[in-house]
Amino acid sequence: MSQAFLPFALPEIGQEEIDEVVDTLRSGWVTTGPKTRRFEQAFAEFLGDPQIECIAVNSATAGLHLALEAIGIGPGDEVITTTHTFTATAEVVRYLGADVVLVDIDPSTMNIDPRLVEAAITPRTKAILPVHYAGLAVDMLAILDIARRHGLRVVEDAAHALPTTLEKELIGTMGSDATVFSFYANKTMTTGEGGMLVTRNAELAKRAKVMRLHGINRDAFDRFTAKVPSWYYEIVAPGFKYNLTDIAAALGLHQLKRIPAFQVRREQIAQRYLEAFADLPLVMPPQAVEGDTHSWHLFVLRLDDSLEMERDAFIEQMFARGIGCSVHYIPLHLQPYWRDRYGLKPEQFPHSQKAYERMLSIPLYTAMSDADVERVITAVREIVLAP
């Protein structure tokens, strides 16, 4: 008898989330309103830093775009990021007419290699855009040091990195210009679609808030507050439509509360996989150092060279056993748009290329039962040992 298909990812939505959404629908306030404000405050409290401003947006892509816009990225500028990421990380640079400079990963962390970042700096470089791949922190001390020495800005793509830590500090509080989290359906918490831009820079926050909603500036009439009627506003720029709805924030309020419990479960599953695969010709994903947290958004296996099987065949065998798998990511240097625009060749990115050819992501999410986890383990072991 064949078992039901085990999807690669599923969100875990509880009764509290459902009740809060229903309450929002009944309240009559379905777009950005009091719950979005509460969600932003709760996020700042979660990060534990009263200096931090949290700006809710309708995707991480929107948040990254707003952050780069606010630091003044524009035509002629270059932004350095990793080839080993989702296209959203890089596309926002192109929205602003600036150029993307892709660099390779460090194969031991799968994260952007700080030495290659430094080597890629030119007089046009304005910012570094590191991605905490799979939920393991980038060496931010190295990145921030390079930025300081070269006068560059830093915006972190933390789509995978809630609640990742580095030197016991949560990502989002490391001291970059801005950090952006994603609440897309398969991330460590979800609002359906959504994101959070986090910054300690008051000017950046002010600009991002204006640009989040059509370039409307309400501070413009602060000095007249008493006299200005409620219908009055000023447009100070051609802004965007990037606000989060209260329906989404209703989900976020409860998902955020569950992040510590979600993290415990993700860590449990990751540890079970690490132990169950230790004797196989598989390269295990890098782990956080003792005392730090890996969010385990993704669990990425790499087939060892000693294993003759191709990665594609491995994934097919997983599907044949009713288990969804994925690949994170097809590196940007292989994607037609990025490859052709910048004339990129796989030889420029040997580590990302090698990882891509041999890797797959297996299911790891809180809605998995222990039996689901054991089923994945059995499938992987069978495929490796008796292909």
Ligand SMILES: *Cc1c(COP(=O)(O)O)cnc(C)c1O
């Ligand atoms: C998911 C993801 C994004 C985009 O997040 P959205 O909220 O879907 O816009 C950006 N970067 C990385 C690395 C991602 O995984």
